[in-house]
Amino acid sequence: MSTIGKILLFGFTRSAIEIGGKLREKGYDFSIVDNDASFENKAHTLGFPLEIVDYSDDTVLENLGIGKNVQFVFTLFEEDVKNIFLTLSAKSLDEKLNIIALTHTKDAIHKLEIAGANTILDPYQISGKRIYKLITQPEVMNIIDATVFGLHDINMEQITITETSLLNGKMIYDINTLERYNLLLIGIHDKELKEKFIFIIEGHNHKLDAGDILVVIGQSENIQKYKKEFNL
Amino acid sequence: MNYFLTLLIRFAYFLDSSKKYHRVKNFIRMLLEQQNSKLKFYFDILMVTLVICSVLVLLYEVKHPDGHPYLEMFVQFSLIVFVIEYLLRLWIYSNNHEIFLKEYEHAIDNHIPFSMIKTSYRIIRKKIEYMLTPLAIIDLMAIIPSYRPLRFLRIFLLFRIFKLFRYARSMNTFTTIISEKKFELLTLATFAGFIIFAGSSAIYIFETHDNPKINNLYDAVYWAVVTMGTVGYGDIVPVTHEGMAVAMVLIVLGIATLAFLTSIIVSSFQSKILELKESRVLSDIANIDNFILICGYGRVGEVIAKMLHDDGYKIVIIDTDAQKIKLAAQRGITGIVGDASKSKLLGELGVEKKVSKIICVTNSDEMNIFITLTARSLSKNIEIIARVIKNSHKKKYFLAGANFAFSADETIGLMGSQYIDQPISYAALDEMLTENTGVLFESIQIHENSFYLHKDIASLELEERKILLFGIVRQENKVPLPLQSYPIEDKTFYFNPPLDFIIEAEDVLIIMGRKHHITNIRKQSDKRPPK
Numbered sequence: 001m002s003t004i005g006k007i008l009l010f011g012f013t014r015s016a017i018e019i020g021g022k023l024r025e026k027g028y029d030f031s032i033v034d035n036d037a038s039f040e041n042k043a044h045t046l047g048f049p050l051e052i053v054d055y056s057d058d059t060v061l062e063n064l065g066i067g068k069n070v071q072f073v074f075t076l077f078e079e080d081v082k083n084i085f086l087t088l089s090a091k092s093l094d095e096k097l098n099i100i101a102l103t104h105t106k107d108a109i110h111k112l113e114i115a116g117a118n119t120i121l122d123p124y125q126i127s128g129k130r131i132y133k134l135i136t137q138p139e140v141m142n143i144i145d146a147t148v149f150g151l152h153d154i155n156m157e158q159i160t161i162t163e164t165s166l167l168n169g170k171m172i173y174d175i176n177t178l179e180r181y182n183l184l185l186i187g188i189h190d191k192e193l194k195e196k197f198i199f200i201i202e203g204h205n206h207k208l209d210a211g212d213i214l215v216v217i218g219q220s221e222n223i224q225k226y227k228k229e230f231n232l
Numbered sequence: 233m234n235y236f237l238t239l240l241i242r243f244a245y246f247l248d249s250s251k252k253y254h255r256v257k258n259f260i261r262m263l264l265e266q267q268n269s270k271l272k273f274y275f276d277i278l279m280v281t282l283v284i285c286s287v288l289v290l291l292y293e294v295k296h297p298d299g300h301p302y303l304e305m306f307v308q309f310s311l312i313v314f315v316i317e318y319l320l321r322l323w324i325y326s327n328n329h330e331i332f333l334k335e336y337e338h339a340i341d342n343h344i345p346f347s348m349i350k351t352s353y354r355i356i357r358k359k360i361e362y363m364l365t366p367l368a369i370i371d372l373m374a375i376i377p378s379y380r381p382l383r384f385l386r387i388f389l390l391f392r393i394f395k396l397f398r399y400a401r402s403m404n405t406f407t408t409i410i411s412e413k414k415f416e417l418l419t420l421a422t423f424a425g426f427i428i429f430a431g432s433s434a435i436y437i438f439e440t441h442d443n444p445k446i447n448n449l450y451d452a453v454y455w456a457v458v459t460m461g462t463v464g465y466g467d468i469v470p471v472t473h474e475g476m477a478v479a480m481v482l483i484v485l486g487i488a489t490l491a492f493l494t495s496i497i498v499s500s501f502q503s504k505i506l507e508l509k510e511s512r513v514l515s516d517i518a519n520i521d522n523f524i525l526i527c528g529y530g531r532v533g534e535v536i537a538k539m540l541h542d543d544g545y546k547i548v549i550i551d552t553d554a555q556k557i558k559l560a561a562q563r564g565i566t567g568i569v570g571d572a573s574k575s576k577l578l579g580e581l582g583v584e585k586k587v588s589k590i591i592c593v594t595n596s597d598e599m600n601i602f603i604t605l606t607a608r609s610l611s612k613n614i615e616i617i618a619r620v621i622k623n624s625h626k627k628k629y630f631l632a633g634a635n636f637a638f639s640a641d642e643t644i645g646l647m648g649s650q651y652i653d654q655p656i657s658y659a660a661l662d663e664m665l666t667e668n669t670g671v672l673f674e675s676i677q678i679h680e681n682s683f684y685l686h687k688d689i690a691s692l693e694l695e696e697r698k699i700l701l702f703g704i705v706r707q708e709n710k711v712p713l714p715l716q717s718y719p720i721e722d723k724t725f726y727f728n729p730p731l732d733f734i735i736e737a738e739d740v741l742i743i744m745g746r747k748h749h750i751t752n753i754r755k756q757s758d759k760r761p762p763k
Contacts, residue, residue, distance in 0.1 A: 007652065014622060018645025026649060072652055100651055102644070105531070119651060119658075123640035127619050128535025129666055130643070131591055134617055134636055135524065135536075136543065139675040139705055139740045145638075146720045147727070148661070149646060154718070154727055156650075158657040182716050184702065184728045186744075189656040197659040199671045201698045201745050213656045217702075218728070219716070 005071035006030065008064060010055060010086050012039040012048075015076045015102055015123070020048050033064065058089060067094040075101045075117075080108035084115050091116035148217070156186070156217050159227060163210045166230045173205050181226045183218035237348065241336060244329040261324050264317075267515075276399040279317070283392050283399075286310045290390075311375065314392075318371050325362040328355050370394045405508055409500045416496050424460070424489050431482045432456035438474040445469075460486035506554075513568050517581060520566075523548050525587045527572035527603050528594035529556040532619055536591060541565055548581065573602040575610060583610045592618040592634075597625045601632050608633030664744075673702070674750050676741040676757055683759040690731040698749045703727040705740040 007023060007030035009016045016032050023030045024047075031049040035056075043050035053060050064070065073090050075083040083101050090097055101117035103109050104124070112120050134141045147154040161167055167175060178185055187199040191211045198204065208214075216223060247253050262269050289303050331354050339346035362368055373391035397404065410417065436452035445468045446452055455468045459482045470476045517523075523546035526533050533549065537560065540547050549560050549567035560567040570577045572594070581587065590607045592600040600618050607616055620626045620639035629637035643665075651658040663669050678684060684692060694701055704726045715733075718725045726733070735741075743750065 014641045015644045015648075018623065018641045019648040022645045022649035023652070026653070028649075028652065074648060098651075100648060121644050121647065123644055124531035125535055126643050126665065127532045127593070127638075127640040128539070130638065131532070131536050131593070131617055131619065132539045133673075135540065135545070135589060135591075137673070137675055140673050140742055142720060143703065143705065143725055143742050144664070144673070146725070147718065149643070156654075156657045156661055158654045179730070182728055184700070186660050186700070189659075197656055197663060199660075199663075199669075199700070199744070201671065201700045201749070215657045215660045 005069040006065050007072040007074070008033055008066070008070055009074045009076060010034070011075065011077035011082070011102075012036070012043060012050060013076050013078060013102075015121075016074070017046065017048070019074060019076070020046075024048075055086060056089075058093065061089060061093055066090055066097065070094075070097065072098045072100065075099065077102070078104065080104055080111075084108065084111050087112055087115040087117045153219050153221075154217060155220050155223070156215060157220070157223050158189075159214045159216060159223070161208050161210055161212045161214070165210070167208055168210050170208050171205055172200070172208065175208075177230070178216065178226070181218060181222040183216045183222060183226060186215045186217055188215065189213040237346075240332070244332045244336075247329040248333060257324060257327075260320055264321060264324065279313075280396060280399045282310050282313060283395050287390070287392055290392075314371070314375050314395075318368075318375060321368070321371070322359060322362060326355075326358040331355050331358065367398055370397070405504055409497065409504055413496055413500050417493075420489065420492055420496070427482065427485050427489070428453065428456045428460060431460065431478055434478045435470065435475055438472050438478065439470060443468070443471050443475070456482060459483060460489065462486055462490065510568060510570075513566065514580060517548055517566060517568070520546050520548070521586055522546065522588050523586065524589045524591065525550065525572075525581065525583070526591045526593065527551075528592065528599075529553075529560055529567065530593065530595050532593040533591075536593065537565055538563070550577070550581075573599060573606055575606050578606055578610055583607055583614060587611075587614060589615040589617060592616065595621070597621045597628075601625070601628055604629060604632040604634045670746055671744060672747055672750060673742070673744050675705075676743060676750075676754055678735055678737060678739045678741065678757065680737050682735075682737070682757050684735050684757050685737060687735055688731060689729060689733045689735065692735075692753070694743075697745075697753055699743050699745040699753055701729070702742040702744060704729050704733065704735070705742065706736070707738050 007028055009020060009030060009032045012032050012034040020030065020032060031051055032043065033051050033053060033055055035052060035054050037052045040050060040052065051064070053064070055061060055064075062068075066073070073086075075086045075090075077083050077086075080103060083103065087099050087101050090099060098119075099117045100119045100121060101112045101115075103112055103120055103122050109120055109122065130141065148156055172185075172188065175185075185200050187197055187202075188206065188208075189197050189212065190206060191209075191213075197215065216226075218226075263271050263275050266272055286307065289307055292303070293299055332351055335351040335354065336346055363372070370391050374395050397407065432449065432452040432455065435455060436446065436449055439446050440452075446455065451468065458465055458468075459479055462483065464483075470479050524540060526537055526547055526549045529537065529549045529551040533551075537547055537549060541564070547565060549557065549565060550570050550572040551557055551560075551567065552569065552571055554569045557567040557569050572578065572592075583590070590603070592603045594600055594603070597620065600621070604616050604618055607614055616634045616636075618629050618634045618637045620629060620637050623639045623641050626637055626639060647658060647661060650661060663671060664673055667673070689701065692699075692701070705720070706724045706726065708722050708724065712724065713726065713733075715729060716727050718727065743753070745753075
């Protein structure tokens, strides 16, 4: 995991605690940044690295590593104004920075896009859609909750096709080897195409090249075995 | 006497246990008193027509005292109806046999002699209590003058107009406004009374000798009231300088008093109108069956309400903020201003019977949990879905009785960490959840007549139909298969089943695909297999 640089989480909020917890599980190097010293105790008890600085100052941001080893920035404040401002400041320091911004109003989504956020998380939209799905398609939501989100060992993972892989140069519809490991191919990412992700059911049969990415669902163990067998 | 008493007691017990008696009494209650009952609505219309017609007949008879035989018949008929109505209302106001039995049992339990006189007194007092209510007096006044010897009271027949109060709900509002503003109105009346008294005595003192029109105190009071009411007929005018001065002061004070009166009534009307609208909405909701109740119209509530509304689900929103309810109304969604944590309100909305699901999405955990508890205490079967704000409170939601509770933070945590090492699978997850690209995640229930029953998965031709099968949910009671499976609640989930998997009744297919492709396969599933 050393390929991924430092991760900064701005705002010691509930979302930051959740994301931080997940990042810690996976062993990433991250720290939470806030300007309110009163959070120090709480961060200490939870065991999160918290840096108390004035993040509105660009030099402070540079000192934190933006423009150097920081690769991901989360802006997780409760106030959209802070999130937008931080997104702008961080983006101006480093063009290539990956920024994931949290939003609380519909208005802010567009503003964050303009400011240069790569991904925008809207908790209200997420909650709303999930409740809606729960009402209209209870079975589906139960399954997703229990598998992909839940404790059961079914995960969604991406597999990148390498130069040396046995899959390099094959057509998607021809890779029936997935069945052996009980993996389900959801879709692909083709680096030649603009779209980030194409569902397999869209029906494009496509030649796999090095750099293309497959998204599969299955047991982690099986995914690892599969990767090994096909030299991925 | 003793024999008579035994008979009475027996009769009272007989009434108390008689189903028919209670049925009849309840029916009459529904007809006369129960708001929102269809029957009362028709009955009210009938009564209003009867009242208006009988008053019109009365007006006709002013110039044609001889009347008309048909009209006479109509008058008699309406009178009979009014009398019956009056007696029925008197009857349903209290239960005589209950008072009687209560007194009797009280006497037996405490070993005191049973007093027939005291009991009769109690029964009669209760009835008189009803007869003295304003509406009952109006009813009586509308009947009595028709009795020949009391013909001179004819003018009181106009009381029938007041009977309309009973049948129109908005008229009731007016009376409640007046009774609610009793204090203000009383103060104003005292003030006005004082001015009239002062003004009329002043004009009487100053002008009774100079002004031929003012001969007594009655004339003076009449003049003061006409002046103060800013009417000023001009039949009596002050002739002395002092009188004119009194008139000027009286006019100014009169305007002030009237303005004050108007503002009191208008302001209380405005607040009352809101309540009135509310009760309208409530009775509208009473006609909706099997709806989804959304508590809180914040951003989450908005998203859910919009999507459910677009899909044609019946929904009702509760929020404490009138502004938000207004917004919902503009979008064509029924909403009421109120506190969803109040058992009374949830009861009125019919949580026990008519609400299929409750969604708690207010912006505080305390509130959501409270609503969950309230709803659960009202109904055991209702499905409660809640949004958790602080993840550490999640357990409390389930303790309070929620069926589903989840926090957006949890999802955000998962998605955020997924984004870092697996940006593409994050995009897939995001699209699966938001369905922004039009690829949907849906379920298909296999029923007993399904086309796919007892067929294998290969025959579904999923690839050609552009459908991805995520897995199959099977009921617990079926024989387990040696496949990768996961227990989910009381069911078993087979992930990515092989092509020779045989589909059985009650299975649920979890599939992914575009809307029209899903619709196609659903249609195919609903076809009966050829025999």
